[in-house]
Amino acid sequence: MAVNPKEEGQYGEAARTPAEGVHVAAGEALATASTTGETIPSPKTGDGQPALGENALNNSLDHARSDDSGCVLTTNQGVPVGDNQNSLKAGLRGPTLMEDFILREKLTHFDHERIPERVVHARGSAAHGYFECYKEQSRHTRAAPFAKAGKRTPVFVRFSTVAGERGSTDTARDVRGFAVKFYTDEGNWDLVGNNIPVFFIQDAMKFPDLIHAVKPEPHNGMPQAASAHDTFWDFASLSPEITHMLMWAMSDRAIPRSFRMMQGFGVHTFRLVNAKGQSVFCKFHWSPMAGTYSLVWDEAVKLSGADSDFHRRDLWEAIECGAYPEYELSFQIFTEAQAEAFPFDVLDPTKLIPEELVPLVPVGKMVLNRNPDNFFAETEQVAFCTAHIVPGIDFSNDPLLQGRIHSYVDTQITRLGGANFHEIPINSPLAPLHNNQRDGIHRQAINRGRVAYEPNSLAGGCPFQAGAKGFNSFPAATEGDKVRGKPEKFAEHFGQARLFWISQTPVEQDHIVHAFRFELSKVQTVAIRKRIVAMLRNVDETLAQRLADGLGLALPPVMPRASMLPIPTYPPSPALSLFFRPGKTGIHTLRVAILVGPGSDGAQVRNIYASLLADGAVPRLAGSHLGKVDTSGGAPLDVEISLETGPSVLFDAVVLPDGQGAVQQLGGDANALDFLRLQYRHCKPMLAVGAGKDLLDKAGMPVTLPDGKPDPAIIVAPSGDVAKAVAAFKKALAAHRAFARETD
Numbered sequence: 001m002a003v004n005p006k007e008e009g010q011y012g013e014a015a016r017t018p019a020e021g022v023h024v025a026a027g028e029a030l031a032t033a034s035t036t037g038e039t040i041p042s043p044k045t046g047d048g049q050p051a052l053g054e055n056a057l058n059n060s061l062d063h064a065r066s067d068d069s070g071c072v073l074t075t076n077q078g079v080p081v082g083d084n085q086n087s088l089k090a091g092l093r094g095p096t097l098m099e100d101f102i103l104r105e106k107l108t109h110f111d112h113e114r115i116p117e118r119v120v121h122a123r124g125s126a127a128h129g130y131f132e133c134y135k136e137q138s139r140h141t142r143a144a145p146f147a148k149a150g151k152r153t154p155v156f157v158r159f160s161t162v163a164g165e166r167g168s169t170d171t172a173r174d175v176r177g178f179a180v181k182f183y184t185d186e187g188n189w190d191l192v193g194n195n196i197p198v199f200f201i202q203d204a205m206k207f208p209d210l211i212h213a214v215k216p217e218p219h220n221g222m223p224q225a226a227s228a229h230d231t232f233w234d235f236a237s238l239s240p241e242i243t244h245m246l247m248w249a250m251s252d253r254a255i256p257r258s259f260r261m262m263q264g265f266g267v268h269t270f271r272l273v274n275a276k277g278q279s280v281f282c283k284f285h286w287s288p289m290a291g292t293y294s295l296v297w298d299e300a301v302k303l304s305g306a307d308s309d310f311h312r313r314d315l316w317e318a319i320e321c322g323a324y325p326e327y328e329l330s331f332q333i334f335t336e337a338q339a340e341a342f343p344f345d346v347l348d349p350t351k352l353i354p355e356e357l358v359p360l361v362p363v364g365k366m367v368l369n370r371n372p373d374n375f376f377a378e379t380e381q382v383a384f385c386t387a388h389i390v391p392g393i394d395f396s397n398d399p400l401l402q403g404r405i406h407s408y409v410d411t412q413i414t415r416l417g418g419a420n421f422h423e424i425p426i427n428s429p430l431a432p433l434h435n436n437q438r439d440g441i442h443r444q445a446i447n448r449g450r451v452a453y454e455p456n457s458l459a460g461g462c463p464f465q466a467g468a469k470g471f472n473s474f475p476a477a478t479e480g481d482k483v484r485g486k487p488e489k490f491a492e493h494f495g496q497a498r499l500f501w502i503s504q505t506p507v508e509q510d511h512i513v514h515a516f517r518f519e520l521s522k523v524q525t526v527a528i529r530k531r532i533v534a535m536l537r538n539v540d541e542t543l544a545q546r547l548a549d550g551l552g553l554a555l556p557p558v559m560p561r562a563s564m565l566p567i568p569t570y571p572p573s574p575a576l577s578l579f580f581r582p583g584k585t586g587i588h589t590l591r592v593a594i595l596v597g598p599g600s601d602g603a604q605v606r607n608i609y610a611s612l613l614a615d616g617a618v619p620r621l622a623g624s625h626l627g628k629v630d631t632s633g634g635a636p637l638d639v640e641i642s643l644e645t646g647p648s649v650l651f652d653a654v655v656l657p658d659g660q661g662a663v664q665q666l667g668g669d670a671n672a673l674d675f676l677r678l679q680y681r682h683c684k685p686m687l688a689v690g691a692g693k694d695l696l697d698k699a700g701m702p703v704t705l706p707d708g709k710p711d712p713a714i715i716v717a718p719s720g721d722v723a724k725a726v727a728a729f730k731k732a733l734a735a736h737r738a739f740a741r742e743t744d
């Protein structure tokens, strides 16, 4: 049975539904309580369930979908193939014949299966969904997605890491891409953003240098998916404009717990333009309903070994089980006159606009409700381009954005093999497409008629210009000489880096210091380490001193500043802390291991399991090995995950139920003891019932904080009625971690 009752309709006609038993939806296991034997309805986030078939993009892709059920194997020419096991030979032991067109077609196609990976953001995961407008925004923009309250626009979203190659790990310290393609009534709009609101550099001219520095070093191809190497920090230490971004990249923002738990930002200042042609500036912000949460560094490193697809799997499974990721879109609107008064330049992408200065106005939400059918056809071939804007949106003069307008279309020509990449189904607009562009490699459209030019009389002047109804660039005034240079405010690099630092909680500050220390300890050239510390002295002396101590360096002289302007001072911005946006979805989708063994209290385990499941969490029975274990009461339990394959980092929390026998077995299992130590070290909630507490003792886990106060996320309860303890555990789980315990 499909877990998501709406899912059937999303895949077109019933005929395409795989036969019973052929296919098990990934979420099915998730919603089936194997211990109770009951099927629990899938957990849902929010109320944004689309009606069947409502996702307009779904229908538009139908013509390209292919399903082989019940079909005969054919060549690419549709010729039925009699034997797909043996090539054609001259005699059983003889040479293969040239005429074997079936073998040759098969091998030729295989030989050309790969396309170049993206030069950056090569590794990514994507999903379909829709954007729903809360309230029409015609005062500011005529863009179609914001035309009416309740209006839904189909979207395709790809999340990515920047530096790693296509097969690299998900949990590298890196910026995450957050690219959204809106299939609007007036053409495709791509909002190609990141999970961090600022960028490394100020001008597109520097982008190839930045990427050459951060990618694996060219002589030996190392390291993979990591900025912790000399070339990156060499570039960074000589580019003070990077300072603000470094603060974000060294924070836990760069190791999100999930794509579902990170913000997204358009980064640049854009323009909104209304139907009267009036314009305001705007920054775009996505905020996840599940809250902003991150991994801790040691966990991220270990996750790379335990499951290098951690984020991809998390996104896929959440959607399969109907816990649709949701993000709220907000505008941050300001006028040119306001912008003039800011102590920074709004065209400088290394600067953000504090929310306290210009508040966020929520305008709608995005719901991701369908996984792609085919990774290559959709996730790999999707082409995002900042040049793809629609009437109602326009560019600013941000020099980074201006360069991007060129680069994205350009790169697709190599990556997707020509100028017709817009005809690949995932890239095709839902809006009608009519122009006089013709031919080119892999052209799909069969354009009729003899007219492919404009003006014409032979085709009645069609297709005709849309005039005022079409896209018309906002007539922004320009002035000045042709010049290679930067405005003065661009040269001030430290005010907002300091703002970020002072807006972090002490835990977040600690993590930033540790991340700098880790990265620079990997750097071999001492002069580079010193330059970074010298640079950070412009941000905060304590930060620089702590880093110098961590690297065993004497504090170097402060790095001279490029600008003579005073460093602007900002009041702390609470919104810049990760903890500012707690989740609204409770314990939904959080993974809890219940460690069981022979003699576990079966009834208690079943109760806890069902209670967690009822609130949308994902409980799992974990044990020394797979198979059934006898319980102290009731039917045996089925161990779903062995501790060997399901280490601590794959779980958000742990439950140790009562049962002396289980404690005995697990207490002698190094995997179980490691599991507990890492849960503890990574500050995760723990519930120990009855004898379960003995296991904590065996692993050497204190249940109090270093100052003697009780650990808020270690709940110890006597056996018997555990309802109160489970409630306290759920509360701790909803908060994700208890950093008060942190020992690192």
Ligand code: HDD
Binding pocket: 118, 119, 120, 121, 124, 158, 159, 160, 176, 177, 178, 179, 192, 193, 194, 198, 199, 203, 204, 207, 266, 267, 268, 349, 382, 383, 384, 400, 401, 403, 404, 407, 408, 411, 412
């Ligand atoms: Fe970029 C991909 C985001 C600056 C050139 N970029 C790419 C993707 C994201 C971003 C999310 C992956 C899209 C996908 O999933 O397919 N890039 C950003 C942001 C930037 C930024 C938020 C700064 C604010 N990028 C940037 C500059 C340039 C590029 C300055 C070049 C001048 N980016 C590219 C690219 C990529 C790309 C080379 C690689 C693959 C692709 O475009 O389709 O053209």
